[in-house]
Structure formats: structure tokens, C-alpha cells
Amino acid sequence: MNSSTADIPGSAEEIHRFDTEVEQLLGLMINALYSNREIFLRELISNASDALDKLRFEALTDEQLKGLDADPRIAIKVDAENHRLEIEDNGIGMSREEVIDNLGTIARSGTARFLEQLSGDRKADAKLIGQFGVGFYSAFIVAERVTVETRRAGLPADQGVRWRSDGKGEYTLEAIERPAQGTRIMLELSEDHHDLADPGRVRGIVQHYSNHVSFPIRMRGDTDDDGDAQALNDTQALWTRPKTEISDEEYREFYQGISGDFRDPATWAHHRVEGAQSYSMLLYVPGQAPFDLAWNRDDRRGLKLYIQRVFIMDAAEQLVPRYLRFIRGVVDSADLPLNISREILQDNPLLARIRAAVIKRSLDMIEKLATDGGEAWQTFQREFGNILKEGVIDSGEHRERVAGLLRFASSTQSEEHAVSFADYLERAGEKPEAIWYLTAESLAQAKASPHLEAFDEAGVEVLLLTDPIDAWLVGHLSEFKDVPLKSAASGEFGGDNASDDADDATRALCGRIKKLLGERVGNVTPSKRLRASASCITGEEGGMNLQMRRMLRQAGQPVPETKPDLEINPSHALVTRLADTEDEVLAAELAHLLLDQALLIEGGELADPAGFVARVNRLLAGDSTSGPASDDQTSLESS
Ligand code: ADP
Numbered sequence: 197m198n199s200s201t202a203d204i205p206g207s208a209e210e211i212h213r214f215d216t217e218v219e220q221l222l223g224l225m226i227n228a229l230y231s232n233r234e235i236f237l238r239e240l241i242s243n244a245s246d247a248l249d250k251l252r253f254e255a256l257t258d259e260q261l262k263g264l265d266a267d268p269r270i271a272i273k274v275d276a277e278n279h280r281l282e283i284e285d286n287g288i289g290m291s292r293e294e295v296i297d298n299l300g301t302i303a304r305s306g307t308a309r310f311l312e313q314l315s316g317d318r319k320a321d322a323k324l325i326g327q328f329g330v331g332f333y334s335a336f337i338v339a340e341r342v343t344v345e346t347r348r349a350g351l352p353a354d355q356g357v358r359w360r361s362d363g364k365g366e367y368t369l370e371a372i373e374r375p376a377q378g379t380r381i382m383l384e385l386s387e388d389h390h391d392l393a394d395p396g397r398v399r400g401i402v403q404h405y406s407n408h409v410s411f412p413i414r415m416r417g418d419t420d421d422d423g424d425a426q427a428l429n430d431t432q433a434l435w436t437r438p439k440t441e442i443s444d445e446e447y448r449e450f451y452q453g454i455s456g457d458f459r460d461p462a463t464w465a466h467h468r469v470e471g472a473q474s475y476s477m478l479l480y481v482p483g484q485a486p487f488d489l490a491w492n493r494d495d496r497r498g499l500k501l502y503i504q505r506v507f508i509m510d511a512a513e514q515l516v517p518r519y520l521r522f523i524r525g526v527v528d529s530a531d532l533p534l535n536i537s538r539e540i541l542q543d544n545p546l547l548a549r550i551r552a553a554v555i556k557r558s559l560d561m562i563e564k565l566a567t568d569g570g571e572a573w574q575t576f577q578r579e580f581g582n583i584l585k586e587g588v589i590d591s592g593e594h595r596e597r598v599a600g601l602l603r604f605a606s607s608t609q610s611e612e613h614a615v616s617f618a619d620y621l622e623r624a625g626e627k628p629e630a631i632w633y634l635t636a637e638s639l640a641q642a643k644a645s646p647h648l649e650a651f652d653e654a655g656v657e658v659l660l661l662t663d664p665i666d667a668w669l670v671g672h673l674s675e676f677k678d679v680p681l682k683s684a685a686s687g688e689f690g691g692d693n694a695s696d697d698a699d700d701a702t703r704a705l706c707g708r709i710k711k712l713l714g715e716r717v718g719n720v721t722p723s724k725r726l727r728a729s730a731s732c733i734t735g736e737e738g739g740m741n742l743q744m745r746r747m748l749r750q751a752g753q754p755v756p757e758t759k760p761d762l763e764i765n766p767s768h769a770l771v772t773r774l775a776d777t778e779d780e781v782l783a784a785e786l787a788h789l790l791l792d793q794a795l796l797i798e799g800g801e802l803a804d805p806a807g808f809v810a811r812v813n814r815l816l817a818g819d820s821t822s823g824p825a826s827d828d829q830t831s832l833e834s835s
């Protein structure tokens with residue numbers, strides 16, 4: 197495919213400016229990836245491979261393109277003398293418009309967010325950029341000038357385009373004659389990188405990064421045709437080979453090829469199913485999460501659907517539920533119709549069965565990681581544990597199975613993500629009343645919670661739920677293995693709502709405090725469970741606890757007005773002081789203090805922190821009878 201190109205008579209170079217985002221990315225990337233420079237070849241080959249996939253896919257349905265995909269290939273030419281490298285494919289190519297869109301802007305939506313995350317620390321940034329996949333622009337890591345010549349398959353030969361740039365803010369466009377469809381990328385290496393124009397180097401890089409690209413990659417000399425040359429890569433689709441013949445190293449390389457992640461996967465599963473329906477799948481659990489996994493709920497990278505070896509599309513959406521969006525791999529069906537569209541896929545019964553199998557195998561893999569334990573499992577928990585929780589919230593289907601994979605901190609265990617519901621039940625003995633949990637903003641806050649006092653004394657374990665998503669999680673999971681989940685803050689433990697057997701004096705005291713606090717509280721009740729603490733907030737069971745309210749507020753959602761219930765410790769000195777005083781101003785100060793401190797411990801914010809501080813100061817200074825008293829509106833600003 198010697199692409200003789202010629203300028204179209206009368207056509208002139210036009211100068212265009214890059215999008216600012218491109219400029220930013222270029223500047224950052226060239227420095228950050230200097231020591232990782234070899235990835236440019238992986239990126240360009242991966243684009244060539246994508247272009248061949250696209251042509252093949254479009255040729256399935258587009259008469260005009262039929263046959264153009266007959267001999268797909270990627271050719272690399274090394275010109276040591278002039279320090280040049282060329283990568284050429286006969287794939288789908290680009291029209292002029294597409295060149296401008298694809299090589300002048302960054303279309304990907306996450307880019308701005310990504311750029312914000314860069315720290316300026318070269319090593320850390322290089323890692324992030326590597327994960328992000330810098331794509332085409334990585335050519336500028338090694339090249340001082342890049343020329344792209346391309347023609348979209350199906351357009352006439354005179355609709356070729358030449359794009360040139362030195363990566364410094366501008367690029368030029370020019371119409372050219374290009375008989376061959378597809379794209380040729382020519383790099384003029386900068387002086388630091390002249391050593392890359394070496395056939396041995398290039399072969400090594402291709403075999404390292406691109407061995408599992410499914411089209412032949414051949415090296416081309418100056419004159420000879422590449423038609424017969426041996427491919428540098430192993431083009432037989434890995435998943436079609438028998439498991440026993442594939443080494444772990446090959447599995448890992450394949451993962452890196454499809455995921456763009458240069459780290460090793462945590463584990464993988466390779467299955468071939470023959471029968472009424474035949475398909476293969478090769479699934480991976482990554483070692484680490486991509487940087488945007490948590491907020492990018494629509495991440496659809498890396499789970500690829502093939503039909504009879506032909507790449508059809510990235511189809512994670514069709515193949516896995518959201519909470520498994522981190523799974524990477526390929527699924528190859530022998531039975532789905534080749535000319536399938538995304539819409540048809542949506543409710544295809546064959547695909548539904550494959551999807552069920554992918555979910556099952558994915559959960560199997562994760563359960564195996566759990567059983568094996570150790571560092572890999574801990575890493576998994578850290579990286580993906582929270583995503584998995586979405587499975588309890590989103591899907592009824594595998595709720596209990598997914599719930600079984602979750603791990604939490606616990607009031608009786610030292611490690612942070614160590615305890616499963618099953619562990620809890622095992623330790624709790626026969627038929628426990630509940631799986632007790634406490635939601636808090638941090639482990640430290642949870643451990644200091646007054647709600648734990650009675651549990652600790654009774655030797656009852658409490659799971660400490662400290663991730664923001666946990667408040668939702670427990671809202672969706674009411675029981676595990678028929679044992680109800682209950683909040684330790686609900687006031688239910690040990691039937692310890694003491695109102696019923698409280699003496700008259702205590703009941704009167706509660707009534708007095710409620711009156712003093714007015715609109716700020718719901719119920720005020722005596723507590724049996726508080727030991728060291730004077731008061732606590734109760735009643736989040738079934739309702740919305742404080743963290744949940746805060747999350748809603750941060751998300752700009754309306755937060756229902758509710759009043760906190762207050763539980764007081766009748767034997768605490770602060771409470772007895774209140775009980776004993778006849779000074780109503782002092783009593784009001786103390787009552788507000790009991791409520792404010794309970795809110796603070798819960799991680800709540802006070803609507804009037806200044807009022808709180810003033811009150812504490814008045815009490816400490818002993819002049820609380822003279823200051824303004826109960827009229828201030830330190831209300832529960834639904835923290
Ligand atoms: P990505 O591959 O993740 O989309 P890239 O920066 O690598 O991002 O490429 C940007 C776009 O440029 C591609 O999506 C594709 O549309 C286009 N492109 C790049 N290289 C080629 C090529 N060899 N043939 C056709 N299109 C290409």
C-alpha cells in the first residue's frame with residue numbers, strides 16, 4: 197500500500213488552532229510521559245486497529261464498503277537515516293471534518309475533569325495520564341512534527357486530507373489525492389528520540405505493547421512490499437485458543453492491550469460455552485480502578501462484544517450491570533447475527549443469556565478473590581468495594597450475593613475493611629436480634645460515638661459504616677440471611693427506651709428539656725445505654741440520618757425538615773445539674789448544650805456555631821444567668 201499522495205492542484209494549506217484543552221494536554225503530557233515514551237506506538241497502533249475494526253463493522257451493512265476490508269493490515273516503516281517512523285493502516289480513515297473533530301479537539305467528556313486532577317508531580321501525573329490513555333497526541337512525546345494523511349473509506353481519491361503539526365498550538369490542513377483508504381501517520385522524531393528509528397527497537401515495542409492486536413502488524417523496508425513479511429504480532433484472537441496453551445504472561449498482556457491499563461489485572465476467567473448457544477468470554481478484574489470510576493457511572497470501556505471474531509462494539513452496557521462496570525474483557529458470540537445494531541442488542545434473548553453468564557462469572561471471580569484473601573482481596577475492597585455496594589442498591593437480582601462480598605470496619609475488630617455480614621453472624625452466635633451498624637463520617641467518629649457505649653458493655657459487635665454510600669446501602673438492605681439490619685443509633689438496642697420504667701422525676705425532667713428546646717427537638721427520652729456521654733441523637737432508623745441529609749444537601753436536593761430526637765443520660769452530671777437547678781436561664785443553657793453536643797458528636801453542623809460557643813463560654817465563665825438565653829435559634833440545620 198504505497199500511498200502515492202499528491203497535492204490537489206490549487207489546494208492550499210490552511211492554518212487551524214488547537215482547542216485549548218488539546219494545548220493543555222500536550223504541554224502536560226510531553227513532560228509527564230517522557231520516561232514512558234514508548235507508549236506512543238501502542239496508542240497509534242491501537243487507533244489503527246480501531247480503524248480496521250470500524251471498517252469491518254461498517255462493511256457488514258454498507259454496500260459501498262463491501263470488500264474494502266478484505267486485507268486489513270497495519271504497516272510500520274522505519275527510516276533510520278532520516279529519523280522517521282510511519283504507521284499506516286487501510287482502515288476506515290477520516291474525512292476532513294473528522295480530522296478536525298478528532299485531531300484538533302478532545303472529544304472525550306472526562307478530559308477537563310482529568311486535567312484538573314493533575315498535580316504537577318511528574319511521576320504521579322505520568323501514572324494518571326497512562327491510565328487515561330492519551331491517544332493520538334502521544335505522538336508528540338517523541339516527534340517534533342507529525343503528518344497525518346488520510347482518506348475516509350468510501351470517499352473518492354481526491355478527498356484525502358493532510359494534517360500537519362509541530363504540536364505547538366496550531367496545525368495545518370490541506371486537501372490531497374490519496375488512492376488508498378485509511379490513514380498514514382508520519383513522525384519526524386525529535387533529536388532526543390532518534391534512537392527509536394531502529395527496526396529492532398520497534399519490533400520489541402510492538403511485541404511488548406501490541407502483541408494481541410488482532411490485525412497483522414508488519415515492518416516494511418524502504419522499497420519492498422509488506423505483503424509477505426512475517427507479522428510482528430500474534431494475531432490469533434487469544435480467547436479462541438485453548439486455555440492450557442495460554443500463559444499467564446499472555447493473559448496479562450492481553451488485558452493491558454484491551455484495557456489501556458499498564459498494570460496487571462487482579463484475576464481473570466476464561467470460559468468457552470458450547471451448546472444451544474456458543475460463546476467465549478475472557479473477563480478480568482483489574483488490579484486498580486481507573487481514576488474516574490467512582491463518578492463516571494456510565495463508564496463503558498473495556499468490555500468488548502465480538503461476533504464470530506468480528507469486533508462489534510464496546511458493549512459493557514448490554515453485558516454487565518453498573519456495579520460491575522470495572523470488569524474488562526471480551527465476549528465473542530457464535531450465534532448473534534453479524535449485522536446487529538445497538539437497538540436490537542438491547543432486548544435480544546441470546547444476549548440476555550450471555551449477560552447472565554458474564555454476571556455469574558464475574559461474581560465467581562470476585563468470590564474467589566475473597567476466599568483467597570490476602571493483599572489482592574484487600575486491594576479489591578479498597579478499589580472496588582464501594583462500586584459493588586451499588587449492586588445492593590441498584591439490583592434486586594443478586595442483592596444477597598453482592599451483599600455477601602461487602603466488607604466493613606467493626607467495633608470489635610482492628611482492621612478497616614475486614615468484616616463481612618457472614619463473619620458478623622458467625623461471631624454473633626445463634627439467631628441474633630439484629631446485625632447492628634452505625635453510620636458515621638469517619639472511623640474515628642464512629643468509634644467515639646456514644647451509641648457504642650452500651651454495645652461495648654454488652655459485648656455486642658457493631659459494623660462501622662463510614663463511606664458516604666453506606667447510608668444508602670442500609671436504606672436498601674433491610675436484612676441479610678433473614679437477620680434484620682438495625683442502626684445502633686436507633687435507640688432499639690436491648691429494649692433500652694427507658695421511658696416506660698423511668699421514675700416520675702426523670703419523666704418530668706425530659707418534659708422540661710423538651711419545653712426548653714422547643715422547636716429544636718422531637719422527643720426527649722431518658723437513656724439506659726449512655727454511660728460516659730450526657731446525651732445522644734436517636735431515631736435515624738427508617739428515617740434519614742445526618743450523613744444522608746448532608747449528601748442530599750450537597751447534591752442540591754431538597755432535604756425534608758425533621759427534628760432530631762434527643763436521648764439524655766439521667767445520671768450524667770450535666771443532666772443532674774439541670775435537674776437540680778431552679779434557674780430557668782441556666783437550665784435552658786444546659787438543655788441547648790445537651791442537644792448541640794449530641795449533634796456535634798453525630799457529625800452534624802450547628803446552624804449557629806457562634807451561639808454555641810457563646811453559650812459554652814458563658815457556662816464556663818459561670819455567668820450564664822446574665823446572658824441571653826433560650827431564645828436563640830440554634831436549630832438543627834439538618835447537617
Ligand atoms: P481514542 O482512540 O481514545 O478515541 P485518540 O486520541 O487515540 O482517542 O484518537 C482520536 C480519534 O482520532 C479516534 O477516536 C479516531 O476517530 C481518530 N483516529 C485516530 N487515529 C486514526 C486512524 N488511524 N484511523 C482513523 N481514525 C483515527
Ligand code: MG
Pocket residue numbers: 239242243331332
Ligand atoms: Mg486511541
